[in-house]
Amino acid sequence: MGTAPTLDFESLRREHTADLRSPTCRNCDIVREIAFCADLTHEEIKRLTTVRCHASLPANFTVFREGDEVDHVYSISAGTVKLYKLLPDGRRQIIGFLFSGELFGLAVEGAYVYTAETVTATQLCRFTHRKLDTLRDEIPRLERRMFSMAVKDLVAAQEQMLLLGRKTAREKLATFLLRLSRRQEQVGLPSSPVALPMSRADIADYLGLTIETVSRTFTQLKRDATIGLPASGHVLLQDEAALRELAEGT
């Protein structure tokens, strides 16, 4: 997995920020797009703004590694991030793909519990844990919001356990495609040509399969006219009903 090493966040910020900044992030006073600020008042957002700092990172950039000492919490402004855990012999399990608006960097006992790596070019906002703790005390709604985000992640993790433990390769892939499709809908994009920013290797490590099995299963679904593969990185959902049946395991 030819991954760039973790670099100094600050230098990266200077190096890559210019060309990747989006309009909403150019000026530091608009942070509503940050997920856990969504419900806050203007006043509260202002407070948050003072402690945040953002950067744009290239694809395949390691933000932090499992076991690293925790310093910051990150929020994705734009782009895609993958979180994963490794076994000593290199076997990898991707815990989740995160998109714009999602938060990561939670940890136990001062160490990150997974590695975080960008999939595409990505813009991140980050806060120190210390400052976030202070803010949580000052803004009770923030605490509540972070709790419900943790619950949301927990529910997703449990759904993924069902997938990993009990679904077949076809069912896993169908579930995966429908999830991405649903997410696109939520962001106001069309549900059907699903964008796959991640590689086959990433998909395999997310679904508990091998690259080859993922590839073969794509081919099978295409042969069955359930999906179409118009271009690399894009999947057409031709028969959503069939996909749903597969995903639910009926």
Add this chain to the structure above:
Amino acid sequence: MGTAPTLDFESLRREHTADLRSPTCRNCDIVREIAFCADLTHEEIKRLTTVRCHASLPANFTVFREGDEVDHVYSISAGTVKLYKLLPDGRRQIIGFLFSGELFGLAVEGAYVYTAETVTATQLCRFTHRKLDTLRDEIPRLERRMFSMAVKDLVAAQEQMLLLGRKTAREKLATFLLRLSRRQEQVGLPSSPVALPMSRADIADYLGLTIETVSRTFTQLKRDATIGLPASGHVLLQDEAALRELAEGT
């Protein structure tokens, strides 16, 4: 999965409470053992006490089902509970085994996201979601505590994804046994004769295996003198180093 149907909690409470009540739970004013009350002051615990209500349930009792309308949050005073999700064709994934001091019943959009069933005879405390919400507003530390519990569960769920997606049957079982062993240590019990209150079917559905594979793997580990099986429901960890190597996948 010959499961008793969900019964009325209140009638069960009356029916089973007498013989199952533990000394610590007999009087309603000691609730320190409830996990999310651990850090609270005496005053705060008193407040909680007024809204709680407890019951003792027999083994294999369904507390609630996935999809049921949410009413309560439960805390285990004594016993073991399993949480699971089902696919329409009956395939089952156990999300977790919970023990004394743990909380369950979190939900999204008013519906439980998993089924909860007792493994052994179990004592539960329960609170209505409504009352808990009120208390969370009144006791900020409670909110913080619930957040860190959710994070703990999330981290455990991510660890389980690695197990389900990337570990072999032997590695899965070794990991499982070591977890139970570690938990016993934390409660002050010896680490070695590990108690297995759950059936082979439950273990299989937790590890993403079949009953037969679990049984065969137990036999293999016994043959290798890694574990001993002195009596049904108990496992002796004869070679913890070997188990740890297996669990870490080295």
Add this chain to the structure above:
DNA sequence: CGTATAGTTGATTAGTATCAACGCTAGTGG
């Protein structure tokens, strides 16, 4: 004591992994 349930063991199958080769695409340098 007989029956039901849980657990073990064996034989065979099936699904996915592994090993290997090949094609496609994109980026590089002449």
Add this chain to the structure above:
DNA sequence: CCACTAGCGTTGATACTAATCAACTATACG
């Protein structure tokens, strides 16, 4: 501008782990 190369993705042949099907044993229960 085009050949060259590297990396990603696909496809094929084979191996292997765990599932399935089946029989049998041990344990708990009435």
